[in-house]
Amino acid sequence: MDSGIKQRLDDFISQRGLRRTGQRERIAEVAFSRDEHFTADELFERVCKVDGETSRATVYRTLGLLVEADLLRQIDLGDSQITYDPNFHNKPSHNHLVCIDCGKVVEFEDDNVDIQTDCLTRRLGYKAIRQSIKIEANCEQLRINGRCPDLIATRLSGKRLRKKR
Amino acid sequence: MDSGIKQRLDDFISQRGLRRTGQRERIAEVAFSRDEHFTADELFERVCKVDGETSRATVYRTLGLLVEADLLRQIDLGDSQITYDPNFHNKPSHNHLVCIDCGKVVEFEDDNVDIQTDCLTRRLGYKAIRQSIKIEANCEQLRINGRCPDLIATRLSGKRLRKKR
């Protein structure tokens, strides 16, 4: 876990008069150990492997805390479960492209997008605080070559495309 | 209800070998009678006033159909319920700004945004099919004048800000 994240979490816990517990420690550790997005349940599974003692309820409660601390953000992938993104600490204004063919999520940052959002928002009489862009797109490689490594990987891993709610 | 919408719905029903029923007729009628966004339950309430006979289940099922026909789109307002937007038929590529102060949703269309999305997506190796942008923003009028007609309207109507899930 990045030390900046640990720092911010510690600060948040102190400021709010909360307590440092083993569960919170481990949940955060697992959540930020990779840059992959996850659902509450996926995180719970991962935490279980490290520590058979932590309950699902605590995972949900800690997720809420991490979101409040702005270490985690909820993103909409058009799913029935909430998806959490642990990468906003490093890439504060990134957005997402979701591949329609294989479900892969690509993160991208672009200054022009941010500027354009800012201008557009001003023109409407507001001050932009946060934006989220989701682009749903088809894979060009798949269209041209008839195959795409991401799709193959998806099929091999047996991970099925997320069901739309 | 716009005749273009009625036409598209009729076509969809025919193509799929579905049946024209009173319930579907009335649900669509109510859904497209205003340009306001709504949840399944809000639509159900409105339908009830017109017709005490239609069940919640049928409203849900018909909503699914209207989404498949691309007459309605599900949008993410960061809520625990799905919000439906009936305005994509008239403004096929609009996006949303949500006021943090009063919850008002402003729709906007912008060609530059569309072009930029297209470019960005190509550069990542994909072909953009659909995008959704949500801008969360503070109201400038409220900041400068200390008040904003939308906020006043929100308070008067007693409509509370949507709860975050």
Next chain:
DNA sequence: GTTATTGCAAATGATTTGCACAAGG
């Protein structure tokens, strides 16, 4: 007459909550 559609009530599934016990500070 078939087959799709509806209403009802029960099921689902993710998330939240009340409460008694445990453990930080």
Next chain:
DNA sequence: CCTTGTGCAAATCATTTGCAATAAC
């Protein structure tokens, strides 16, 4: 100690579904 945090199981709440009755075509 005193208060916050945890685990458990039960509660919630939007949405979905099975099924028998009903209505399109």
